[in-house]
Amino acid sequence: MNISLRPESIITYFHTHGNIIECKEFGSGHINDTYKVVADDGHVYVLQRINKNVFNDTIAVMENVSAVTDFLRKTLKCPRETLHFLRTDENLRYYIDENEDCWRCYEFTDGICLEAPETDEDFYESAIAFGRFQEMLSTFPADSLHETIPLFHNTPNRYRMFKEAVQKDAVGRVATVEEEIRFLLDREKEAGLICDALESGELPLRVTHNDTKINNVLLDCKTRKALCVLDLDTVMPGSSLYDYGDSIRFGAATAAEDEKDLSKVTMSLNLFRVYTAGYLKACSTLTEKEIQMLPVGAKMMTLEVAVRFLTDYLEGDHYFKVAYPEHNLDRARTQIKLVADMEQKWDEMNRIVAEEAAKR
Numbered sequence: 001m002n003i004s005l006r007p008e009s010i011i012t013y014f015h016t017h018g019n020i021i022e023c024k025e026f027g028s029g030h031i032n033d034t035y036k037v038v039a040d041d042g043h044v045y046v047l048q049r050i051n052k053n054v055f056n057d058t059i060a061v062m063e064n065v066s067a068v069t070d071f072l073r074k075t076l077k078c079p080r081e082t083l084h085f086l087r088t089d090e091n092l093r094y095y096i097d098e099n100e101d102c103w104r105c106y107e108f109t110d111g112i113c114l115e116a117p118e119t120d121e122d123f124y125e126s127a128i129a130f131g132r133f134q135e136m137l138s139t140f141p142a143d144s145l146h147e148t149i150p151l152f153h154n155t156p157n158r159y160r161m162f163k164e165a166v167q168k169d170a171v172g173r174v175a176t177v178e179e180e181i182r183f184l185l186d187r188e189k190e191a192g193l194i195c196d197a198l199e200s201g202e203l204p205l206r207v208t209h210n211d212t213k214i215n216n217v218l219l220d221c222k223t224r225k226a227l228c229v230l231d232l233d234t235v236m237p238g239s240s241l242y243d244y245g246d247s248i249r250f251g252a253a254t255a256a257e258d259e260k261d262l263s264k265v266t267m268s269l270n271l272f273r274v275y276t277a278g279y280l281k282a283c284s285t286l287t288e289k290e291i292q293m294l295p296v297g298a299k300m301m302t303l304e305v306a307v308r309f310l311t312d313y314l315e316g317d318h319y320f321k322v323a324y325p326e327h328n329l330d331r332a333r334t335q336i337k338l339v340a341d342m343e344q345k346w347d348e349m350n351r352i353v354a355e356e357a358a359k360r
């Protein structure tokens with residue numbers, strides 16, 4: 001790598017305190033490159049290179065992120081409850097390097113970031129964080145945000161791309177995953193449930209986070225209460241069902257997203273209830289229709305990401321970061337298993353939502 005493009009060099013363009021003594025890879029995101037940067041006076045920062053293959057307009061991403069964090073800062077009592085981006089000499093909150101890569105830097109907040117909830121309370125707190133995030137942004141002008149990834153949670157469009165990938169079979173993997181392809185195609189008729197309801201006005205358009213995995217929440221080290229929501233790159237207009245659903249598919253699963261032993265992968269009805277209770281508490285503005293469709297959100301987000309993982313596998317793994325050749329396939333399989341499990345538990349999921357909604 002060209003020395004001037006190393007994170008150690010890039011950090012010097014931002015207005016940090018102290019002298020930088022350490023810069024290490026950090027985090028578990030599938031998209032951006034993230035580094036933790038430590039200064040000799042104790043200041044700590046997070047430096048990130050935004051993935052420009054995923055986000056074609058990285059400046060639009062930073063405009064969205066800046067607008068949302070500025071808005072939240074005005075509402076919040078405690079500054080630790082949102083991200084603080086540093087400025088450069090040009091007074092911008094990003095730096096474009098000679099490769100046209102966009103970098104940003106924010107103050108590191110000490111907190112707990114989990115790959116899976118360790119207790120029910122952890123998961124409940126993540127529901128509070130995302131529910132509150134959405135509630136606070138209910139007065140934010142949604143149409144002022146850029147659509148940084150067009151059709152991001154448009155499941156029918158994800159299916160279109162999937163079928164194209166099957167047809168092209170660019171890396172000759174189709175024959176090995178026919179069962180998985182069949183499972184997903186059998187459910188294509190359900191793909192438009194959320195989009196159609198948004199279009200007809202049955203569901204309201206909201207400002208949503210769109211990537212609500214529990215590892216995008218920071219919990220306070222001492223109290224273990226929800227502190228802050230991270231990874232705002234995909235904040236866009238959308239449906240509350242996207243945010244609720246993505247949290248369930250990731251956090252209510254009993255195994256990791258890339259678990260190979262599928263017998264370990266189920267959706268915990270207990271965790272489903274815990275998250276539902278927290279989300280309904282924190283987000284009091286949900287409509288009856290949104291509440292009624294929460295289980296659809298959970299299933300649709302799981303189905304959609306299964307389609308996305310398998311598409312990437314069939315296209316040769318150019319989107320999600322992979323650690324080994326079958327990584328995207330393993331991820332697709334866990335999501336398929338979760339969809340099947342949700343179908344088994346469908347009536348109970350609906351009952352739990354109704355019971356938790358009645359407690360409000």
Ligand code: GN1
Pocket residue numbers: 028029030031032054210211213216231234257305
């Ligand atoms: C990506 O970067 P990360 O891990 O927060 C992806 C999400 C997927 C998720 C699956 C911009 O999120 O949409 O649900 O992986 N983000 C983008 O783990 O595509």
Ligand code: MG
Pocket residue numbers: 029030211215216231
């Ligand atoms: Mg993330």
